[in-house]
Every structure is written in C-alpha cells, then in structure tokens.
Amino acid sequence: MTSEGIYRILLKAYPTRYRRHYEEAMAQCFRDQLRAADTMNERIRLWFRTIADFALSAPARHFDLALNISYANAYSEGARRAIYLAQLEKGPFSYGEISLEQLLLGALRSDEELNSALLGSDGIDTLVSMVRAWETKKVAPPSPLLRWGRRHRRAGTLDLDCKKALAFARREAHDSGTSVSSRHILLGILEQETSQAARTLRDCARNLTSLRPSPARDNPRP
Amino acid sequence: MKTLTPAVFHILLALADQDRHGYGIMLEVAERTNQQVRMGPGTLYGTLKRMLDGGLIEEGGERVDPDLNDERRRYYRMTRQGRRAAAAEAERLQALVRVARAKSVLKTA
Numbered sequence A: 001m002t003s004e005g006i007y008r009i010l011l012k013a014y015p016t017r018y019r020r021h022y023e024e025a026m027a028q029c030f031r032d033q034l035r036a037a038d039t040m041n042e043r044i045r046l047w048f049r050t051i052a053d054f055a056l057s058a059p060a061r062h063f064d065l066a067l068n069i070s071y072a073n074a075y076s077e078g079a080r081r082a083i084y085l086a087q088l089e090k091g092p093f094s095y096g097e098i099s100l101e102q103l104l105l106g107a108l109r110s111d112e113e114l115n116s117a118l119l120g121s122d123g124i125d126t127l128v129s130m131v132r133a134w135e136t137k138k139v140a141p142p143s144p145l146l147r148w149g150r151r152h153r154r155a156g157t158l159d160l161d162c163k164k165a166l167a168f169a170r171r172e173a174h175d176s177g178t179s180v181s182s183r184h185i186l187l188g189i190l191e192q193e194t195s196q197a198a199r200t201l202r203d204c205a206r207n208l209t210s211l212r213p214s215p216a217r218d219n220p221r222p
Numbered sequence B: 001m002k003t004l005t006p007a008v009f010h011i012l013l014a015l016a017d018q019d020r021h022g023y024g025i026m027l028e029v030a031e032r033t034n035q036q037v038r039m040g041p042g043t044l045y046g047t048l049k050r051m052l053d054g055g056l057i058e059e060g061g062e063r064v065d066p067d068l069n070d071e072r073r074r075y076y077r078m079t080r081q082g083r084r085a086a087a088a089e090a091e092r093l094q095a096l097v098r099v100a101r102a103k104s105v106l107k108t109a
Helices: A003-011 A016-036 A040-074 A077-089 A100-110 A112-119 A123-137 A144-154 A160-176 A182-191 A196-204 B006-014 B022-032 B041-053 B080-102
Strands: B057-064 B072-078
Touching: A003 A016, A003 A040, A016 A040, A016 B022, A016 B041, A016 B072, A040 B041, A077 A100, A077 A182, A077 B041, A077 B080, A100 A112, A100 A123, A100 A160, A100 A182, A100 A196, A112 A123, A112 A182, A123 A196, A160 A182, A182 A196, B006 B022, B006 B041, B006 B080, B022 B041, B022 B072, B041 B057, B072 B080
Parallel strands: none
Antiparallel strands: B057 B072
16 A cells, blocks of 8 residues: 555544545645655655644544534634634733623624725724724733733633623524624624723724624525 | 734745645745744644634635646635734744843844
C-alpha cells in the first residue's frame, strides 16, 4: 500500500461532515508533501509529523462537531459569526466578560448589508469610537481579588446582558420559524433598553424598522 | 481585539499579500518561520475551517497552480475582517516588544 493510501485510511477517522469538504484537499496536501520529501529520512520525518498532526487534530474535529451541532441548529452562520466577532472585539488584557457593546459591534460586522442599511457607509467607525470611548470610562472593580477572579473565571464568556439579548433573539427566531440571525441579535440588544449598547444603536441607526426580519429573508431552522 | 492563536495569525500573514491554496499556505508559513512552524494538513484545514466560520478568510475558487502541477486547488483569501484582526494582533505584539525593549529583555536593533 502506498503512503497516500495509508493516509487516506487515517482520514476516515475524521467526522464525515468535515471529510465531505476537506478530505480531498488534505490528501492532496499530503501528496504534495510526499512529493517534496526526496530522501527516505525526510519521508520518515514527514510520517512522524503527520501522525502527531493526526493524533491532535482528529479528536479535536470530533470535539468541535459535538460542541457545534446544537449551536449550529439554533444559530445561523451570520449569528455565529457575530458572536465570534464579539469575542474578537474583546481586548486581550481587559478583565471580565464580553459586553453587550462588543456583541453589538460583532452583530453589525457580521452582516455588511445590514450594517450599511442601518448605519450608512462609515457609520460603523463612528459607532466603534463611541463604544471605545465608553469602554474607557468603565470603572474597574475596586478589589484586586475581585478583579483577579473576574479575569480568570469569566474572561471570554458573554455577560448577563448579552445572555438576555440572545435569549430574546432565540424567542424572536422561534416565533418567526428561523434560526437566530444577526438581525435577531440586534433586536435582542435593543430590547435591553437601558443599556449603553441599545442607546448607542438607537442614536446611530437611520432606520430601525428594517431590523424586523422576514421569515423568507432569514435562514429556515434546520 | 481578542488574541489570535499562533496558527490563525500565521495563516492570516501568509494570505496578506496573495491568495493561496492549503499547501501554499503551509510552504509560506514554514519558509517565513525558518521551518520552525510546520503545520500538518489536519491542523491547517481545521484552522482554515474555523477561520471561514469566523469570516476571517473566504474561499476564492479552484484553479491550477502552475508552479506545482495540473491538479486543481482550492484557494483562500483574507477578508476585510481578517485583515483587521491581523493588524490588531500585530499591534498587540508590537506593544509587547516595546515593553520587552524598555525592560531590556530584548536588545534594541
């Protein structure tokens, strides 16, 4: 059996859904590496690297899939992107959880069409600077112990306002028979009426009525 | 911005100047890091999938790479979001290097 044949057997250990999209590309990549490994020594080193890569990545893909199945059923790709982008908005050195303002920026950045409909061509920049300015005014918790606790226990998770906004978004999506979209998330943020994020969105947005999603426009729930 | 993982940052840097296919990204990362970072196909495509899901990169169609052979390859390109994330990560690292220099951990060039 050829090296590529053995590698293709290893690839069977990845989740089927993942293989459907990446199996050929991964086999092609391995074939390219084999072609570039001229000597027996290089081939042996390649196999060591490949087995280590396989041992780490195959279980990781199964874990990702298990974690994402229920999440993917409830949230559209755009909404998942919004949450991911909200995580990216979070400063690496800042303590605490992901705030509603960061979720707002994530939701707007996840959907360019919605973003320009709501804020116009350069609206997001104004909104980003408003959020940044407001974030710097936030007062850090006074106790060093509390600050340490917040940084280590909660960093990277959604804060209570975000969870409330997402719960509202899920209810809205359920009522309209679709997956949660970025529009639903923005509606959830607006629902937190007294929050800074809702006030900022109300101040900056041109036309909030365009937020109300139609079932035809959003992804039907799988 | 949240810290990017080293694999994500390496891939974004590889895609900063041109679209590349998987093997092309692998070669570029290995070359730029003096063969210190060598991603296998499992790590590479797992990371690419997460980056696609997060909107940091997008697929740019399939075509032949004339430098390799006549097989068709799927190309990836960096999105505006990806460029923003890479710039933020580079600035974060630059700030850390400044601190390291100020504390004489790193000698000034």
